Amino acid sequence: MARKDLNQELNELICSFQDQGILDDYFDELKGLQDEESPQFVTNTITTYLGGADNTIAELTTNLSEPAVDYSMVTYLADKLKGSSLSVGGSRMANVCAELCDASEANDREACLARFEVVNREFLTLQESLSKIVQLEQAIYDDKE
Amino acid sequence: MAPAIANGHTSNNGNRAEGGNAGNPDRPALRYWRNKLSTLLVDESENHRILGTAYLTAYGVETRSVSNGRAAMELIFSGARFSLILIDMHMRCMSGAQCVSHLRTMGVRSPILGMTTFCREGEEQAFLAAGGNGFIPKPLSPNNFLQVLEALDNNQG
Numbered sequence: 285m286a287r288k289d290l291n292q293e294l295n296e297l298i299c300s301f302q303d304q305g306i307l308d309d310y311f312d313e314l315k316g317l318q319d320e321e322s323p324q325f326v327t328n329t330i331t332t333y334l335g336g337a338d339n340t341i342a343e344l345t346t347n348l349s350e351p352a353v354d355y356s357m358v359t360y361l362a363d364k365l366k367g368s369s370l371s372v373g374g375s376r377m378a379n380v381c382a383e384l385c386d387a388s389e390a391n392d393r394e395a396c397l398a399r400f401e402v403v404n405r406e407f408l409t410l411q412e413s414l415s416k417i418v419q420l421e422q423a424i425y426d427d428k429e
Numbered sequence: 430m431a432p433a434i435a436n437g438h439t440s441n442n443g444n445r446a447e448g449g450n451a452g453n454p455d456r457p458a459l460r461y462w463r464n465k466l467s468t469l470l471v472d473e474s475e476n477h478r479i480l481g482t483a484y485l486t487a488y489g490v491e492t493r494s495v496s497n498g499r500a501a502m503e504l505i506f507s508g509a510r511f512s513l514i515l516i517d518m519h520m521r522c523m524s525g526a527q528c529v530s531h532l533r534t535m536g537v538r539s540p541i542l543g544m545t546t547f548c549r550e551g552e553e554q555a556f557l558a559a560g561g562n563g564f565i566p567k568p569l570s571p572n573n574f575l576q577v578l579e580a581l582d583n584n585q586g
Binding site for chain 2: 310313314317322325328329332333336360363364366367368370371372378382389
């Protein structure tokens with residue numbers, strides 16, 4: 285597929301995710317940092333985010349399955365996931381992480397588990413969306429090489 | 430997982446990337462300053478370090494990043510000096526306030542801002558009481574850091 289078509293497809297995909305609220309305007313700023321000097325900046329940033337988020341979610345799963353939940357750790361992890369999600373324009377993901385933070389600060393186990401379920405669902409959506417962006421970015425990059 | 434790369438250079442903990450800083454020093458900056466500005470980013474999040482470094486470098490600020498307070502202290506102890514230090518408020522082993530306190534004890538006089546997505550009650554006061562100068566929202570964006578840099582550049586004369 286011609287590079288122009290791929291770029292157009294990518295732009296339309298990003299707009300679609302922004303219209304759905306999966307990504308916000310910060311993703312445009314992130315994309316603005318990519319240039320010929322750093323042609324895979326977006327791909328690398330997303331890859332870093334997804335790897336880190338996977339680890340954080342695994343830690344949250346472990347913590348929330350303990351008989352005695354360490355709420356300070358849950359709050360820390362949820363806050364960390366919120367911040368990193370914001371860095372890739374994932375404000376909807378960040379919002380559900382904030383709700384998990386609130387539940388953890390209230391030491392409410394049931395609410396934490398319910399919110400964490402939402403976090404997991406939202407992460408799957410964000411992960412799928414970002415992966416599609418990475419696929420197109422890689423196709424554009426490969427087309428240039 | 431492949432190592433994170435910002436602007437074509439690996440993000441090394443406290444070190445300039447091989448072959449230049451994170452961000453090509455030969456590429457024209459988006460903004461020029463009267464003074465040479467340098468920033469230290471202290472953040473556990475690799476994403477934030479990559480993005481923050483890329484943004485600040487693009488705007489003409491020599492930037493280094495470390496992942497925790499101890500590494501920041503080691504860097505300062507080795508003699509490194511910065512126009513501005515940005516510290517994540519919520520780090521696991523050493524909080525932003527604790528890090529500020531240590532840096533001030535070590536004699537650091539540069540402005541130090543806390544980076545945060547939100548602050549709990551008392552956290553802001555603790556950070557300021559420890560010697561912090563203010564706050565800046567995360568993630569870093571020209572919308573929030575440009576005015577900080579302008580004030581810094583003007584204050585340096």
